[in-house]
Amino acid sequence: MNPGIxxxxxxxxxxxxxxxxxxxxxxxxxxxPLLLMLAAATVGVLVAVWLExxxxxxxQQRVGPEYIGPLGILAPVADGLKLIFKEDVIPAKADPLLxxxxxxxxxxxxxxxxxxxPFGQKMVIxxxxxxxxxxxxxxxxxxxxxxxxxxxxxxxxxxxGGLRAAAQxxxxxxxxxLAVLAIVMMSNSLxxxxxxxxxxGYGILGWNLWRQPVGLVIFWVAAxxxxxxxxxxxxxxxxxxxxxxQTEYTGMKxxxxxxGSYVNLILSSLLFAVLYLGGWESPVSVSWLVxxxxxxxxxxxxxxxxxxxxxxxxxxxxxxxxxxxxxLRWTVPRVRIDQLLDLGWKFxxxxxxxxxxxxxxxxxAFPVAFGG
Amino acid sequence: MLKFLRxxxxxxxxxxxxxRYIGQGLAVTFDHMQRRxxxxxxxxxxxxxxxxxxxxxxxxxxxxxxxxxxxxxxxxNLPVVDWEYNKEVKKKELxxxxxxxxxxxxxGNCVEYCPxxxxxxTEEYEMAVYDRHELNYxxxxxxxxxxxxxxxxxxxxxxxxxxxxAGVLDPHNxxxxxxxxxxxxxxxxxxxxxxxPSKEINQ
Numbered sequence: 249m250n251p252g253i254x255x256x257x258x259x260x261x262x263x264x265x266x267x268x269x270x271x272x273x274x275x276x277x278x279x280x281p282l283l284l285m286l287a288a289a290t291v292g293v294l295v296a297v298w299l300e301x302x303x304x305x306x307x308q309q310r311v312g313p314e315y316i317g318p319l320g321i322l323a324p325v326a327d328g329l330k331l332i333f334k335e336d337v338i339p340a341k342a343d344p345l346l347x348x349x350x351x352x353x354x355x356x357x358x359x360x361x362x363x364x365x366p367f368g369q370k371m372v373i374x375x376x377x378x379x380x381x382x383x384x385x386x387x388x389x390x391x392x393x394x395x396x397x398x399x400x401x402x403x404x405x406x407x408x409g410g411l412r413a414a415a416q417x418x419x420x421x422x423x424x425x426l427a428v429l430a431i432v433m434m435s436n437s438l439x440x441x442x443x444x445x446x447x448x449g450y451g452i453l454g455w456n457l458w459r460q461p462v463g464l465v466i467f468w469v470a471a472x473x474x475x476x477x478x479x480x481x482x483x484x485x486x487x488x489x490x491x492x493x494q495t496e497y498t499g500m501k502x503x504x505x506x507x508g509s510y511v512n513l514i515l516s517s518l519l520f521a522v523l524y525l526g527g528w529e530s531p532v533s534v535s536w537l538v539x540x541x542x543x544x545x546x547x548x549x550x551x552x553x554x555x556x557x558x559x560x561x562x563x564x565x566x567x568x569x570x571x572x573x574x575x576l577r578w579t580v581p582r583v584r585i586d587q588l589l590d591l592g593w594k595f596x597x598x599x600x601x602x603x604x605x606x607x608x609x610x611x612x613a614f615p616v617a618f619g620g
Numbered sequence: 621m622l623k624f625l626r627x628x629x630x631x632x633x634x635x636x637x638x639x640r641y642i643g644q645g646l647a648v649t650f651d652h653m654q655r656r657x658x659x660x661x662x663x664x665x666x667x668x669x670x671x672x673x674x675x676x677x678x679x680x681x682x683x684x685x686x687x688x689x690x691x692x693x694x695x696x697n698l699p700v701v702d703w704e705y706n707k708e709v710k711k712k713e714l715x716x717x718x719x720x721x722x723x724x725x726x727x728g729n730c731v732e733y734c735p736x737x738x739x740x741x742t743e744e745y746e747m748a749v750y751d752r753h754e755l756n757y758x759x760x761x762x763x764x765x766x767x768x769x770x771x772x773x774x775x776x777x778x779x780x781x782x783x784x785x786a787g788v789l790d791p792h793n794x795x796x797x798x799x800x801x802x803x804x805x806x807x808x809x810x811x812x813x814x815x816x817p818s819k820e821i822n823q
Contacts, residue, residue, distance in 0.1 A: 306653040311661075579645040595635070 254370045255281075281373045285362050292563075293510040297324035299567065300510075300574055307578040331503035339496050343400040350397030351497070351504035357386035358512045365518050366440045368528050368558040379440040380432065383519060384425050387474060390512075391417035394483065397505075398493035409492020412585060413483035416473055419589055420480075423596035424470035427463040430600075430607040431456055431523050434619040440519075444527035446619055451533040455526040459610075459618060462603045464524045466596055468569075471516040473592070475509065478577035482585055513573060514566060521565035528558030658781065665776045666769045669743035670783075671805075674726045676744040677719055679762035683738035686712040690730035690739060698723055699730060719762060721747055722755035742766045 256277055263273040298313070298321055305312025313320025338344050364379040366372035376382050391414040398410015432438055434456070435446040447455050457464060473480040484492035494505050521527060534554050543550055583591065611618040660667055669675065686703035702716040731739045744766035749755055769777045783805060803811075 303653070305657070307649050309652055309655050309658050311657045311659040314661075575646055575649050576642075579649045580642060 256370065285373060286359065289359060289362055289511050289514070290507070292514050293507055294324040294328070295567070296510045296514055296570055297327065299570060303571060303574045304578060307575065328503065331506070332500055334499040336499040336501065339402060341402045342496065343402070346396045346400030347496075348501070350393050350400060350493075351501045351508070353393030353396060354390055355393075355504045355508040355511070357389040358508050358515060361386050361515055364440050365515065366444060366522060366527060367562050368555050369441070371528075371555065371559065372441060375439055375441045378438045380428055380443065380519070380523070381438045383515075384421065384428065387424075388417070388421055390508075394493050397497070401493065401496035403496050405489045405491075406493050406495045409483045409489045409495070412489075413476065413493060415585075416476070416480065416483060416588060416592075419592035420470040420473040420596070423466050423592065423600040424474060426597070426600035426604050427460075427467040427470065428523065430460060430463045430604045433604070433607055433611060434459065436619060440522050440527070444522055444529065447526040448529050449533060449535075451529070451536070452526070452531040454533075455529070456524045457526075460524060460603075460607070462599065463607070466600045466603065467520060467523065469591075470596060471520060472573060472576070473588070475513045475516055475573075477513060477573055479580040479583055480588060481582060482588060485582060513570065517566040517569035517573070518562065520569050521562055525565045528562045530557060530561050660778055664774075665778050666772075667780050668769055668777050668783075669745065670780055673741065673743050673745075674728045675742045676721060676747060676757075676766065677724070677726075677731065677762065678740045678742045678765065679717060679719070679759060680738040680740075681714065681717065681759045681763060683736045684714050684717060685736055686714045687735060689733050689735060693729040693733045695725065695727060695729070696723065717759045717762065718756060720756040722752045743769070 259277050259280065260273045263276055264270055268276065301323060302312045302320070304310075313323035316322045316326055338347055361383045363373045364376050364382050366375075394413040394417075395410045398406045398408075398413070401407070431443060435443045437443065437446075472478075476483050482492075483489070484494055489495070494502060497505060534557060538550055538554075607618065684701075686701055688701050690699045691697050691701060698719060700716070700718045701714070703712045703714050705711075706713045728741060731741055742765065747755060769775055
């Protein structure tokens with residue numbers, strides 16, 4: 249397997265050529281991918297918000313944002329600017345410290361999780377050995393922030409919303425983790441890079457999609473519940489709870505929740521693509537195509553094309569899933585809280601356990617196909 | 621054991637059924653994406669009101685014989701008819717006439733019963749005002765005709781859904797060939813035009 253483009257080595261090389269001392273060059277490199285990822289995640293949110301509004305409009309036979317920029321593409325920017333300039337109100341009897349801390353605790357882990365999202369062989373901020381576990385661990389920090397925000401608001405709806413968010417996140421983390429565990433068992437690694445590696449080589453046929461159809465459904469349902477997307481948006485169900493834990497928030501603090509929810513959704517889509525849809529792999533194996541043309545795989549221009557194709561593929565898959573999430577939003581009605589917990593504990597949990605056992609059995613029986 | 625297996629089978633069947641229903645729902649939602657949007661970009665585009673639209677009432681002062689039928693058929697006796705008996709000509713003379721459209725329910729009874737046809741419905745529906753008393757139209761205001769949507773150069777007139785060409789807004793999952801209740805407007809027009817020539821021959 250060709251390691252592909254190595255941006256870190258090239259940038260450090262360029263820096264040392266420019267006369268930067270060799271010890272300093274890697275230090276200068278460190279903030280670059282972080283800033284890039286932060287910017288990419290924020291732009292990704294803008295795209296997601298625009299997509300959400302346009303696809304929702306299309307599903308309801310409307311036009312959606314149209315006059316703010318071409319095709320209304322600047323609508324999310326306008327939303328964001330409005331939120332930034334709005335007055336930041338802290339209710340009189342709220343707990344100011346927790347009230348401010350809440351949104352931060354919700355958003356930071358989500359952004360941190362982008363550390364392990366790979367866009368190519370070397371195009372990942374850190375190839376953590378515990379990659380996917382890192383994401384699951386960080387995801388369980390989020391409900392603490394939600395609960396904090398709900399409690400600090402000193403509002404019954406906010407408190408109820410926060411409690412519901414906590415209950416929902418905790419219930420759905422278990423099936424989510426079990427679905428991921430089945431993948432991990434097949435890949436023999438928690439690293440996101442290794443998980444994609446293990447799916448590569450056969451194009452679309454090698455993806456985990458075919459080996460984990462049940463796990464895929466469980467993961468998607470659990471991920472929607474974790475993101476509080478529409479069939480499971482009970483924590484902010486506007487008909488019952490005004491806006492749940494967001495009720496008392498305005499300005500940038502509300503903006504952080506808003507941003508966080510979309511970043512989280514994109515993150516889940518990206519990780520879904522990594523776990524089940526072969527990450528940066530194309531439906532037709534690129535190395536096979538390159539071999540067909542007869543160009544050596546480590547030619548610079550081939551490497552650049554493969555790397556950019558990888559990024560495009562990952563994003564394409566993620567946004568396809570986002571589209572599915574939006575479509576689901578307008579298809580499925582919201583579940584009740586008891587139905588939600590019923591689905592989580594009585595359906596997804598046993599099914600994901602059986603899935604895990606079946607995967608283990610298949611791995612022992614057919615080590616060739618299931619990563620023995 | 622058998623009972624347990626049957627329960628498991630039923631449960632699995634239910635789950636599959638639920639998944640199929642969600643799939644059907646997704647297909648419907650997806651199908652909607654390629655349909656024509658029903659949006660009317662309001663101040664720039666306006667719907668052409670249908671021919672039986674009951675809008676603001678128009679009143680012709682000179683035709684009115686002050687019979688007060690409009691007041692009697694009105695559910696809330698709304699029109700104000702101010703007349704005086706002229707002894708010389710032995711006729712009622714109309715002084716003022718007004719309808720308060722802040723109260724009117726646009727039922728059209730007055731238009732229906734007016735013996736001299738001095739009341740009629742216009743297609744005006746834009747009656748937003750800053751003060752509700754502005755909606756109390758007097759004889760002069762009632763005599764004004766609204767600007768036609770089709771004549772306004774600032775506005776793109778749009779046809780209403782039922783008037784669009786056949787097949788543009790077909791709903792899904794209906795037996796083929798099913799239409800809305802009653803005759804389509806174009807059918808009425810066709811009938812009307814079919815009757816016309818025969819009348820002209822008779823005259």
